[in-house]
Amino acid sequence: MIGSSEKHLSRIYDALKLRLRSQPLIHGDETTVQVLKEMDRAAASTSYMWAYRSGQDSDEPIVLLDYQPGRGQIHPQAFLGHYHGIVMSDGYSAWRTLEGATHIGCMAHSRRASSMP
Template sequence: MSYASGTFLAIGRPGHRFLIHGDETTVQVLKERDRQAADISYMGAYRSSEGSDEPIVLLEYQPGRGQIHPQTFLGDYRGTLMSDGYTAWRTLESATHIGCMAHARRRFVEALKARKKPGGPPAQTLKFFDQVYRIERQVRDERPWDGETQGDCMRRFRQQHSVPVLNALKAWLDAITPKVVPDTKLGDAVSYTLNQWEYLTRYTQDRRMPIDNNLLECDIRIFAKGRKSWLFSDTVDGAKVSAVVYSLMLTCRASRVEPFAWVRHVLTELPQRRNG
């Protein structure tokens, strides 16, 4: 287990680690042993759940995208893992897996863009997704019944409203599957959603489970925006340092701490501390 992963899993009490968000994004490293400068490497990204008392965001440099990386980082993690449908995540056998609804929806958006004419099955399918997300916005404002906890209230609301829409979406996808050409954007979208169905719908069973991975994707977007400016890391060590810096700044952001003020405080205080 790496230093970063140990930091992540030790950051709080077990209740703080009920759920971890996982994802990755690309990074180019010019001077990497036994690899070409144009080869693509990755930054693994991990985040504690929304509402954590001690939120943390960690990026970790990875030379590839294989299953060894999440396995090494998370070890024998036994909580809930939110991720996309990439098979490497599913190899964590001790975790309870939930899928990202936004990833599934995005595929139908791409299928709609690929059509010569608007509408059709992609547009119809997106209406189901829109309903599901509308309900998810409403559930946050739902008030518990007398004697009902907020968690039970959210689960009840999802079971009452989200599950019927999801069942209708599943029936619709099953109905159009025989008519869809496999090697198309729509075929990919339908296949992905049906293959991930168990994971995509599991969020309705527990109010602590989010519907998608957008919380972490917003953090990754900040790294991706910076990457457009600096383009690449020169060395592996540079990529690792970049991961540390972004981890610190994104954790500040998640903790609602102004990053520059935090850096100024740390650099002011550290020289005054003995023994590091």
């Protein structure tokens, strides 16, 4: 049952991901997630949930979460691929490694000197 659900839901997720990448603006953020028992990882190790959201004015509001074991730049690069729109995020440097995308900082983090591109 779970395998069948994953098969069908992953198709929907992949379709939403393609639609999200066609948006002119994507918000991105990452946050820690503690997993107690995960194969090949120490108990209570820290992982990350990467969140991607279409712009507030989008005709197609999309929010997708991407669970990853780390916080490296490879994760937004792999998720967004060759995205050439605008990425709004905090000051974390991994977001600015997206080739072809324009990075802008969010107002919530504008008081941090390191958050501006």
